[in-house]
Amino acid sequence: MRSYNQYCSMARALDLVGDRWALLIVRELLTQGPCRFSDLRRGLPGIASNLLAERLREMQSAGLITRHEEPPPVAATLISLTERGQDLRGVVRELTRWGAPLMLAPPDGDEFRAHWLSLPLRHLCQDGSPDEPAVTVRLGDLHDGCDIIADHGRIDVRPCSTERRPDATITAPPQVFVALFTGLMTLRKAQTEGLVVDGSTPAFQRLLPAERANR
Secondary structure (H helix, E strand, C coil): CCCCCCCCHHHHHHHHHCCCCHHHHHHHHHHHCCECHHHHHHCCCCCCHHHHHHHHHHHHHCCCEEEEEECCCCCEEEEEECHHHHCCHHHHHHHHHHHHHHHHCCCCCCCCCHHHHHHHHHHHCCCCCCCCCCEEEEEECCCCEEEEEEECCEEEEEECCCCCCCCEEEECCHHHHHHHHCCCCCHHHHHHCCCEEEECHHHHHCCCCHHHHCC
């Protein structure tokens, strides 16, 4: 691990998480939760296995991640963030917010994973019908997606689970997701651009600000 060799808190923080892939590993562990090496790599297209293993060793030495053996039926080594690693949530949130305007450019061949939307959706969604029973809307699928739960005015975004039956499942090209949730596209327009609602459209509309849901 290289160092800036500067007696400065920002420099020392970047010594630990400034290398390429480090903060994206944090992103994956924040969105997926504890996961296997293979699940982690699947969420990081473009990283070589040996480089991921090296970054994980460095992050474990720095006290940012931990590994533990999960007994059957999982029977696997799971990687998770320590409390110190969890403290990077705010850094990731602010980088996500700061980078949002850069998402206006089309993907142009960039890789995309639906679960990457988990973090921004916690702030972009709202419960438009807080007096109604809770609803769950799934973006993507069990292999790659997230469940958005609106419950009495609260929004929660979690990894997809077989234990939840979504009221609606939504698929769309990535640029349509981004445009819709950032207010640049109406729901009606999104549906003409490839967004598909399988299930309850009102459940999905409930998550969107009124001006996007109703136009």
